[in-house]
Amino acid sequence: MDVTGSINNEEVIETIENEEDVDYSEERELVDDSCSTKVLDTCQAPRDSYYIVYILFYLFGITSLVPWNFLITANDYWMYKFRDVSNVTVYVRKTQFQAEFTSYLNVATAIPNLIFLVLNSLYGHLVSVKSRLQGSLVVVTLCFLVTTALVQVDTDKYQNTFFIVTMVSVVIMTAASAVFIGGLVGIASKFSREYMAAVISGQSLGGIIAAIAQIISLAFKISPLHSALIYFCIADIMVVLSLVSYVLLYKIDFFTHHILRGCGMGPNRHREVSMVLILKKIWVYAFSIFAVFGISMAVYPAVTVLVESHPVTSGTDWNNIFFVPVVNYLIFNCGDYAGRLVAGFLLRPMNQWLIATASVLRIVGVPMLMLCNAQPRKHLPVVFLWDYEYIAIMIVFAFTNGYLTNIVMINSTRVVEMHEREKASSVIATLLSVGLTAGAAVSMLLVRLL
Numbered sequence: 001m002d003v004t005g006s007i008n009n010e011e012v013i014e015t016i017e018n019e020e021d022v023d024y025s026e027e028r029e030l031v032d033d034s035c036s037t038k039v040l041d042t043c044q045a046p047r048d049s050y051y052i053v054y055i056l057f058y059l060f061g062i063t064s065l066v067p068w069n070f071l072i073t074a075n076d077y078w079m080y081k082f083r084d085v086s087n088v089t090v091y092v093r094k095t096q097f098q099a100e101f102t103s104y105l106n107v108a109t110a111i112p113n114l115i116f117l118v119l120n121s122l123y124g125h126l127v128s129v130k131s132r133l134q135g136s137l138v139v140v141t142l143c144f145l146v147t148t149a150l151v152q153v154d155t156d157k158y159q160n161t162f163f164i165v166t167m168v169s170v171v172i173m174t175a176a177s178a179v180f181i182g183g184l185v186g187i188a189s190k191f192s193r194e195y196m197a198a199v200i201s202g203q204s205l206g207g208i209i210a211a212i213a214q215i216i217s218l219a220f221k222i223s224p225l226h227s228a229l230i231y232f233c234i235a236d237i238m239v240v241l242s243l244v245s246y247v248l249l250y251k252i253d254f255f256t257h258h259i260l261r262g263c264g265m266g267p268n269r270h271r272e273v274s275m276v277l278i279l280k281k282i283w284v285y286a287f288s289i290f291a292v293f294g295i296s297m298a299v300y301p302a303v304t305v306l307v308e309s310h311p312v313t314s315g316t317d318w319n320n321i322f323f324v325p326v327v328n329y330l331i332f333n334c335g336d337y338a339g340r341l342v343a344g345f346l347l348r349p350m351n352q353w354l355i356a357t358a359s360v361l362r363i364v365g366v367p368m369l370m371l372c373n374a375q376p377r378k379h380l381p382v383v384f385l386w387d388y389e390y391i392a393i394m395i396v397f398a399f400t401n402g403y404l405t406n407i408v409m410i411n412s413t414r415v416v417e418m419h420e421r422e423k424a425s426s427v428i429a430t431l432l433s434v435g436l437t438a439g440a441a442v443s444m445l446l447v448r449l450l
Contacts, residue, residue: 045254045257045258046253046254046257047254048254049254052252052254053191053195053249053252053254053255054194054195054198055198056245056246056249057188057191057195057198057199057202058198058199058201058202058205059202059241059242059245060184060199060202060242060245060246061184061198061199061200061201061202061203061205061206062202062203062205062206062209062238062242063137063180063206063238063239063241063242064177064180064181064184064199064202064203064206065177065203065206065207066140066144066177066206066210066235066238066239067109067140067143067144067170067173067174067177068109068174068177069206069207069209069210070144070210070213070231070232070234070235071105071109071147071170072102072105072301072329073207073210073211073214073325073329074214074228074231074232075102075305075324075325075328075329076214076218076224076227076228076321076324076325077151077224077225077227077228077231078098078101078102079094079098079224080224080225081155081159081162082095082097082098082101082159082163083095083098085156085157085159093375093376094306094375094376097159097163099306099376099447100444100447101163102301102302102305102306103302103440103443103444103447104163104167104444105167105170106297106301106302106436106439106440106443106444107440107441107444108167108170108171108174109170109174109436109440110297110433110436110437110439110440110441111171111437111440112171112172112174112175112178113174113175113177113178113433113436113437114178114430114433114434114436114437115175115178116174116175116178116179116182117178117181117182117426117429117430117433118430120132120178120179120182120183120426121182121423121426121427121430124179124182124183124186129183129186129187130250132179132180132182132183133179133180133183133184133187133246134243134246134247135176135179136176136177136179136180136183137176137180137239137242137243137246138243139172139173139175139176140173140176140177140180140239141236141239141240141243143169143172143173143176144173144232144235144236144239145236146169147166147169147173147232148229148232148233148235148236150162150165150166151225151228151229151232152225152229178433181429182426182429184199185199185422185425185426185429186422186425186426187259188425189413189421189422189425190258190259190422191258193410193413196409196413196425197344197406197409197410200340200405200406200409201337201340201341201344201406204333204336204337204340204402205337207329207332207333207336207337208330208333208334208337209238210235210329210333211325211326211329211330211333212330213230213231213234214227214231214325214329215322215325215326215330217230217231218321218322218325221321275423275427277420278416278420278423278424278427279427281415281416281420281424282412282415282416282424282427282428284352284353284355284356285352285355285408285411285412285415285428286412286427286428286431287356287359287431288352288355288356288359288404288408289359289405289408289409289412289428289431289432289435290431290432290434290435290438291356291359291360291362291363291435292359292362292401292404292405292408292435293401293405293432293435293436293439294434294435294436294438294439294442295359295362295363295365295366295435295439296362296397296401296439297435297436297438297439297440297442297443298366298439298442298443298446299365299366299369299370299443299446300328300332300369300397301328301329302440302443302444302446302447303369303370303374303443303446303447303450304328304332304369304372304374304394305324305328306374306375306376306447306450307324307327307328307369307372307373307374307375307390308323308373308374308375309323309373309387310373310385310386310387311386323387327387327390327391327394328394331391331394331395331398332394332397332398333398334398335394335395335396335397335398335399335401335402336398336399336401336402336405337402338399338402339398339399339400339401339402339403339404339405339406340402340403340405340406341402342399342403343402343403343404343405343406343407343410344406344410347407347410348407349407350411352411352415355404355407355408355411358400358404359404359408362397362400362401362404365393365396365397365400366446368384368393369390369393369394369397370446370449370450371383371384372384372385372389372390372393373385373390374450376450377450378450379449379450380449380450408428409425409428412424412425412428413425
């Protein structure tokens with residue numbers, strides 16, 4: 001898919017038979033009074049000069065999952081915060097908090113994400129998109145600043161309190177992120193598909209950035225606290241940068257033109273969008289995205305974060321420091337990102353039933369990852385003991401996750417009318433969240449079954 005070649009190619013805007021029947025009120029809510037609205041006076045769209053809007057959509061995609069990516073990747077920090085403080089001289093098994101924290105984090109992100117995506121879909125129109133996106137970014141910024149500040153607080157004697165405060169902060173951040181994602185998808189649906197792809201790929205790229213940031217901070221061999229401080233400060237900067245960029249976005253004519261008039265959709269007319277009709281068209285794709293993320297979340301990262309390196313060589317950085325960040329986070333996110341990029345070029349399969357079948361078949365990866373060297377375990381044997389076996393399984397699991405995600409997102413918008421795309425994208429995002437929630441619930445059970 002040639003992004004640079006097609007990004008500025010404008011589809012023919014549908015003819016309006018009666019301009020008096022046109023209602024711009026909804027779109028006008030999105031644009032500040034200081035924005036240039038001269039673009040409405042011409043049918044020719046401005047160009048995305050230097051692809052600034054495309055790049056910013058990529059940035060917003062990255063930022064939309066900053067809470068999830070940076071919190072879930074900071075495993076070394078959480079293991080330190082929830083360590084057994086009564087035994088600091090010898091190696092001990094993971095505490096209950098250490099073993100189950102990732103599962104709790106999954107639930108604390110999945111449930112509010114689902115609730116607020118649904119609320120955004122049903123009642124989001126009552127608040128302008130601009131207010132929703134700016135407000136949600138402010139909330140994420142404030143919560144992440146609190147999380148960053150807690151790095152410097154000694155919580156050894158108050159692990160239960162620290163756990164509760166962390167979970168509450170995560171819930172609030174996730175709720176705000178869900179509002180941001182819902183609004184962002186709605187805006188992206190007014191542009192050509194390359195802009196939606198930028199948002200989707202940006203979300204995956206954010207995971208890579210988070211993993212690299214953690215690995216670099218660990219490479220300095222400083223304490224987990226100082227490492228986490230640097231790590232979270234990077235996240236703070238990214239969110240603030242997105243907040244500033246979003247404000248400036250409304251000064252760009254290319255952006256305001258598409259928001260006010262829509263890309264190839266014409267202005268907002270009083271056209272009824274039937275949810276039942278949309279579900280009839282995309283239910284197979286909705287099921288597919290549910291299956292993809294439900295299966296992935298069932299084991300990643302709750303089970304995979306517990307996998308330990310083998311063979312264990314005492315004192316090596318690979319075993320003690322880099323194994324989890326590199327394999328569980330960097331390799332997974334690189335595989336996921338590669339899958340999304342390849343899907344954008346191949347666009348195969350196109351048949352919805354083949355996509356659904358492939359999505360369900362990924363369940364094979366669940367028992368395979370559970371049979372890797374995840375510790376502690378009481379019930380299941382270790383079948384895939386060696387690092388290379390675990391890495392190979394992880395690469396395939398991650399690649400198929402990214403590949404099928406992009407295939408579903410691209411194809412689901414092709415089976416609906418232009419004016420139905422925004423609502424269809426919202427439905428797919430909601431079912432994705434349902435999959436995350438279901439997978440997170442299952443992950444807590446699977447950890448106990450190890």
